[in-house]
Amino acid sequence: SVADGQEYSVSGFVNVIKNYKVDVDVDQANSVCKGETARYNVEVTNDGIQSDQIALSTEFGELSENRVTLDAGESTEVTVTASSEEALDRNFNIKASSTSVSYATDTESAAFTSETCYQSSMSVSPETSETSAFNEAEFDITVQNNGTKTDEFSLSADRGELSTSNLEVEPGSTETATLTFTPEELGDHQIDIEASGRSTTTNTVTVEASNGMESEVSFDEAKTVCSHDTR
Missing domain, CATH: 2.60.40.10 (Immunoglobulins)
Incomplete structure (x- = not known):
């Protein structure tokens, strides 16, 4: 105050309310x-x-x-x-x-x-098998789960017999089945294999079937003989 030389102050709070928030x-x-x-x-x-x-x-x-x-x-x-x-x-x-x-x-x-939850690959051993007709060829089929979730595969082949038609494979793991095939004709036989689940993988193997017999024909070296000479 100018009159008495004293200073006066008042403190308080201002509450700001936002209309929109x-x-x-x-x-x-x-x-x-x-x-x-x-x-x-x-x-x-x-x-x-x-x-x-x-x-x-x-x-x-x-x-x-x-x-x-x-x-x-x-x-x-x-x-x-x-x-x-x-x-x-x-x-x-x-x-x-x-x-x-x-x-x-x-x-x-x-x-x-x-x-990538579902991804797979397949390997088959051997890729080619040599056998004689009416003799059995055998293959090991390995299915690998490259995804992050468990996958259940239905296994099929267009020829031969499978040891199982279903494989459940954990992430990062493999499971194996066996395929057997007995050729009844000579020549090459291709077999298509498929593992189908949430992902699908395929492979092809070959069976080379022979008659199972090996023969060799040989002749003596050429000779010159006289007429009527049977030596």
């Missing part, structure tokens, strides 16, 4: 096989004191709704679905924004992974 919450991570669809649950909340229309956007995948209208304090749930035909590992943002004011926004990050 939004909040978004999403599942953090999702992992699927290639070609499958990941689903994310996204909760959107109007934390303001006014009813508001909220716009939604995502950097990856598809939203079930692009806009929602919420009363003050109200929440709702939308979904994001995402997929990839290739192996993929990425993060992406989902954003909620008030359509009434520019300052009321919220962004949440989510992770997406698509992996």
Whole structure:
């Protein structure tokens, strides 16, 4: 005060209330096989004191709704679905924004992974077998699971007999079956083999069938003889 030379002060608090405020919450991570669809649950909340229309956007995948209208304090749930035909590992943002004011926004990050769940290969030993007609040839068939999920294979061959028609193979593991074939005709016989599950792998082997007999014809060296000489 100028009159008495004293200084006076008053302290207080100012409570700033935002009319518009939004909040978004999403599942953090999702992992699927290639070609499958990941689903994310996204909760959107109007934390303001006014009813508001909220716009939604995502950097990856598809939203079930692009806009929602919420009363003050109200929440709702939308979904994001995402997929990839290739192996993929990425993060992406989902954003909620008030359509009434520019300052009321919220962004949440989510992770997406698509992996090679089902992939396989086949090897056969031997690749070629030599045998005589009506004698049995035998092959060992090995199916390898190169994926990240257990796969059950149906095993088939267009000739011969298999020791089993089903193989269940764990990720990174192999299982073996036996194929036997008895040729009834001479010549080369090709056998096509297939292991079919969530993935499919094939191979071809050959049976070379002979008559089982080896013969050799030889003659004495040429000789010159006189007539009537039988030596």
